[in-house]
Amino acid sequence: MVGASVRVKGLTKRYGDVVAVECVSLSVERGAFVTLLGPSGSGKTTTLMMLAGFVVPTAGEIHIDDRLVTLDPPYKRDLGMVFQNYALFPHMTAFDNVAFPLRMRKVPRREIAERVERGLELVRLPGLGHRFPKQLSGGQQQRVALARTLVFNPRVLLMDEPLGALDKKLRQQMQLEIRHLHEQLGITVIYVTHDQEEALVMSDEIVVMRNGRIEQIGTPRAVYDEPRNNFVADFIGETNVLDGTIIKAEHSRYRVRTSAQVEVWCAGEGGLDPGRPVTMIIRPERARFVQSAESDNCLPARVEEVVFVGELIRYLLRLPSGEAIVLKCPNDSRTPDHAAGDRVLVRIDPEDIRVLPPLHSQPKEDT
Ligand SMILES: Nc1ncnc2c1ncn2[C@@H]1O[C@H](COP(=O)(O)OP(=O)(O)OP(=O)(O)O)[C@@H](O)[C@H]1O
Ligand SMILES: [Mg+2]
Known part of the structure; x- marks a missing residue:
């Protein structure tokens, strides 16, 4: 056969x-x-x-x-x-x-x-x-x-x-x-x-x-x-979607100002110009807690909810912009023990933030 x-x-x-x-x-x-x-x-x-x-x-x-x-x-x-x-x-x-x-x-x-x-x-x-x-x-x-x-x-x-x-x-x-x-x-x-x-x-x-x-x-x-x-992005797996504006475009990477007025580096295909509103896509397992703003690409947030899911812990965080962001951390000794109300810093590698045109302006694709 x-x-x-x-x-x-x-x-x-x-x-x-x-x-x-x-x-x-x-x-x-x-x-x-x-x-x-x-x-x-x-x-x-x-x-x-x-x-x-x-x-x-x-x-x-x-x-x-x-x-x-x-x-x-x-x-x-x-x-x-x-x-x-x-x-x-x-x-x-x-x-x-x-x-x-x-x-x-x-x-x-x-x-x-x-x-x-x-x-x-x-x-x-x-x-x-x-x-x-x-x-x-x-x-x-x-x-x-x-x-x-x-x-x-x-x-x-x-x-x-x-x-x-x-x-x-x-x-x-x-x-x-x-x-x-x-x-x-x-x-x-x-x-x-x-x-x-x-x-x-x-x-x-x-x-x-x-x-x-x-x-x-x-x-x-x-x-x-x-x-x-x-x-x-949304249909396949859980995804965080944040709004931002491009302030600098280099080949295949962008400096983006988030709604929370913090700037981060992001990855994305070329073709987006400065000044353009974008959405940023971040997988919950690709963001992590850091102690201090030791480097670029950190967002301040407040812990709103902590859910224990067995092999991982799921954190619902609120950014200063009011946007929500979910983090999934492995349930191991390296994950800090945060509780609701804590102020935290979240770091995301530039290659783990994908920049796309906002949903309403995305063209319907012919295949
Ligand atoms: N015989 C039919 N007459 C009219 N409309 C139909 C007919 N069969 C399917 N449709 C419509 O075509 C669209 C696609 O249906 P389809 O059954 O292929 O979806 P699906 O992806 O298999 O959905 P599901 O996950 O619910 O099974 C739907 O809007 C459905 O209402
Ligand atoms: Mg079907």
């Missing part, structure tokens, strides 16, 4: 006045694990349904390897699909659920038995074939649904929020299992989730969607560390 590449160009779906997906272009390499990530209604399912052949695009093209499949029916596309609600037949055993589509296609009995056993083994359910869905946990049911798809040796596996119905612990375990299965089989996976953590853990590449459009495509690291705009 080996994965196919998937190329999508200008893919669009309109329902009357509703634009569900607008001009999505995307290239997925053979054997890659790519995740469509976005809030509810951003067009993830519609995109997947067009890839699968269940929804006819209004415009655009889909290639699987070098074959144009835009108007091909689902069964000609060599794809498997797994949904959130496992859609198992309740009156059939796990074995029969997996065997059902093979029987429909008149696969010989002997071969069915072999393929079903192998499928159940792949999803780590050997020996449970005789159980009915109600005798299986949510995670086990989802594995049966996965096995039912894998018995066809699809070259591309489409998954739409397959773990959405599971509790957090089981979800995390299944995330790793699906990853391992992907590595083991070498198939291409296009995965849909609105859970940013899930996308970061599982994917080679993340496609961030909003309002039917692609906001950014990149590795988990790239979309986390170098978000292209506030939406991506």
